Amino acid sequence: MHDPTPTSVPALADLHALGAAQQPSYPDQAAVDAAVTRLRSFPPLVFAGECDELKEKLAAVSRGEAFLLQGGDCAETFAGVTADNIRNKLRVLLQMAVVLTYAASVPVVKLGRFAGQYAKPRSSDLETRTLPGQGEVTLPAYRGDAVNGYEFTPESRIPDPQRLVEVYHASAATLNLVRAFTTGGYADLRQVHAWNTDFVLSSAVGRRYEAVANEIDRALTFMQAIGADPDEFHRVEMHSSHEALVLEYEHAMTRIDSRTQLPYDVSSHFLWIGERTRQLDGAHVELLSRVRNPIGVKLGPTTTADDAIALAAKLSPDNEPGRLTFITRMGAQKIHDLLPPLVEKVKAAGVQVAWVCDPMHGNTYEASSGYKTRRFDDVITEVQGFFDVHRSLGTWPGGVHMELTGDDVTECVGGGEELAEIDLSERYESVCDPRLNRVQSLELAFLVAEMLRKA
Numbered sequence: 001m002h003d004p005t006p007t008s009v010p011a012l013a014d015l016h017a018l019g020a021a022q023q024p025s026y027p028d029q030a031a032v033d034a035a036v037t038r039l040r041s042f043p044p045l046v047f048a049g050e051c052d053e054l055k056e057k058l059a060a061v062s063r064g065e066a067f068l069l070q071g072g073d074c075a076e077t078f079a080g081v082t083a084d085n086i087r088n089k090l091r092v093l094l095q096m097a098v099v100l101t102y103a104a105s106v107p108v109v110k111l112g113r114f115a116g117q118y119a120k121p122r123s124s125d126l127e128t129r130t131l132p133g134q135g136e137v138t139l140p141a142y143r144g145d146a147v148n149g150y151e152f153t154p155e156s157r158i159p160d161p162q163r164l165v166e167v168y169h170a171s172a173a174t175l176n177l178v179r180a181f182t183t184g185g186y187a188d189l190r191q192v193h194a195w196n197t198d199f200v201l202s203s204a205v206g207r208r209y210e211a212v213a214n215e216i217d218r219a220l221t222f223m224q225a226i227g228a229d230p231d232e233f234h235r236v237e238m239h240s241s242h243e244a245l246v247l248e249y250e251h252a253m254t255r256i257d258s259r260t261q262l263p264y265d266v267s268s269h270f271l272w273i274g275e276r277t278r279q280l281d282g283a284h285v286e287l288l289s290r291v292r293n294p295i296g297v298k299l300g301p302t303t304t305a306d307d308a309i310a311l312a313a314k315l316s317p318d319n320e321p322g323r324l325t326f327i328t329r330m331g332a333q334k335i336h337d338l339l340p341p342l343v344e345k346v347k348a349a350g351v352q353v354a355w356v357c358d359p360m361h362g363n364t365y366e367a368s369s370g371y372k373t374r375r376f377d378d379v380i381t382e383v384q385g386f387f388d389v390h391r392s393l394g395t396w397p398g399g400v401h402m403e404l405t406g407d408d409v410t411e412c413v414g415g416g417e418e419l420a421e422i423d424l425s426e427r428y429e430s431v432c433d434p435r436l437n438r439v440q441s442l443e444l445a446f447l448v449a450e451m452l453r454k455a
């Protein structure tokens with residue numbers, strides 16, 4: 001027997017009383033209350049009906065009929081809310097989706113890690129740096145623009161709840177532009193070449209993409225010739241997602257849907273619970289158990305099958321396909337040992353879930369220069385391990401969850417351009433984890449497409 005799906009949301013104070021990991025320590029409660037009141041007055045960023053549509057698509061993923069591409073920055077920044085930045089991110093996601101769809105002939109569900117991805121869990125509450133003339137200085141860790149400033153000064157690192165209001169506006173601006181791009185013609189399939197123009201000759205993967213784009217062109221011309229509706233190609237559906245971390249923000253954005261009288265977190269279409277906040281009796285699991293969005297949980301190397309099954313019972317008591325996505329992030333060296341028992345037992349328990357691979361967070365290491373980085377080869381090895389395990393168990397490798405950017409940054413090593421650790425300082429722009437750059441992202445898409453074809 002399971003408990004019925006809840007239809008109400010506990011008060012914010014009751015959620016905090018459950019214990020919530022990774023929360024800001026705000027110095028001024030009155031300022032927190034004022035920010036929450038302001039957020040509660042704002043309109044939804046997404047509609048509950050859109051969340052339901054995404055849930056349907058994720059149900060197709062869990063049935064093995066579609067593949068999820070989820071990607072974006074580790075941490076969005078307020079300064080990054082520019083047209084160029086958002087367009088570049090969207091463009092690389094569209095190019096990756098085209099490669100995956102075309103090369104593997106599988107529908108691709110597109111989910112941005114954007115319009116809300118502003119809060120970060122950290123492994124330490126403090127950060128120590130050696131500053132010229134001051135020696136070692138220790139300050140509170142940066143927890144994302146939602147919480148405090150990246151600048152390494154005592155003032156900037158104080159958590160400021162007014163930033164949550166800014167998260168709302170930054171997310172609204174981002175979503176607005178994404179909606180304009182995806183419905184207003186930029187994402188039209190007949191633009192497959194245009195997305196690549198600055199790229200074609202400058203990289204091998206750009207040329208490889210161009211060949212796919214040519215084939216798509218021919219297919220589109222053929223379809224038009226036989227009378228298919230060209231408007232079908234005009235729009236792309238892209239949804240938003242972020243980690244549900246700061247309770248004040250997510251709670252204030254949780255509203256009762258007027259159609260169904262049920263709660264939805266309307267800050268985003270899809271929310272996930274991080275590896276550090278997935279305690280079964282904790283506040284994050286409790287809050288997301290109450291909302292009707294499609295949701296995910298990150299599962300790292302310490303997850304037992306019993307943990308996963310208990311999470312599913314709590315988060316998806318009706319076992320509704322599309323409701324729950326497990327995003328595994330084991331590490332390239334561990335996935336072959338750790339994933340099979342998890343998948344096997346979850347499957348045997350009859351849990352309806354979409355399995356997705358995050359090949360980033362189990363593969364972070366510190367280069368000798370001090371930069372956090374990841375090897376492109378480790379990322380690919382983990383995705384390959386994910387496909388191997390699911391193939392051997394007869395389950396569907398449902399998608400990938402990537403930290404990436406559309407810019408030519410130098411944050412992860414390897415890939416066709418053979419970025420080395422020495423190159424990291426050239427253009428390291430992430431304020432948290434290292435992202436695949438545009439070339440590496442597209443290379444990954446080609447490699448994953450090949451794995452998908454074989455699956």
Ligand SMILES: O=C[C@H](O)[C@H](O)COP(=O)(O)O
Nearest residue numbers: 074120121122123124432433
């Ligand atoms: O993306 C996420 C986390 O914040 C990150 O992996 C933790 O990084 P840290 O170990 O630098 O805190």
Ligand SMILES: C=C(OP(=O)(O)O)C(=O)O
Nearest residue numbers: 074274275276298329361
């Ligand atoms: C913090 C993250 O991941 P995880 O919770 O898996 O460590 C993340 O996705 O940025």
Ligand SMILES: [Mn+2]
Nearest residue numbers: 074403432433
């Ligand atoms: Mn990250």
